[in-house]
Amino acid sequence: RTLQRRMAGTRGGAVNPLEPLLAKYRTIQGEITKLQTGASQATTQVCENELVLKELELLEEDAQVFKLIGPVLVKQELVEVKSNVNKRIEYIKADATRIERSLKAKNDEQNTVKEQIQALQKGK
Template structure:
């Protein structure tokens, strides 16, 4: 019974770690989605600009003039990278959810075993 108590504690800690990791990963995905929306908004702005329009990029405290094709290319590259990162993080979220669910089931089984043992001790 003591062994089951230790197992229950270990499973609880593992489940908590899964849930913490899952929350951190979900937060990271939300940040990426916000960045993706910002870059999509910039991309839409580029469509309405003339080819010779002045585009400036903020580098530290300085605004540097940038060629439109270079700016468009940079935004498209960022969007591609962000899309891949979101896909990777979605996979990680799936893994964490599955692992968390397995530990939850395992935890419930150990709890039931302990309850049954306690009932048998009380009754016997």
């Protein structure tokens, strides 16, 4: 055991230059996964809201529309509901665009770190 401790101490003194880069690469990879999940959820929400809008378009102007708020159904005007759904779609699309930009930036950052890792590995 003493020999193992001494050997571990010797290794611990010389830090592998790849370790911080590999840790950064893994961190970025996790962030990319989260962003991809967010982008997927935004796409799903846009599809769901567009489906709701199509259903609302089928209704006649004097149709009664209700919104569930907690345990209560509240009557709303059809025009107001369509407007709200359109605004929601715009908001979600803007959020999806923001996520895509962040995803591209993270992918670029990951590629830079990957190139640094490859350069260090070639230098060995």
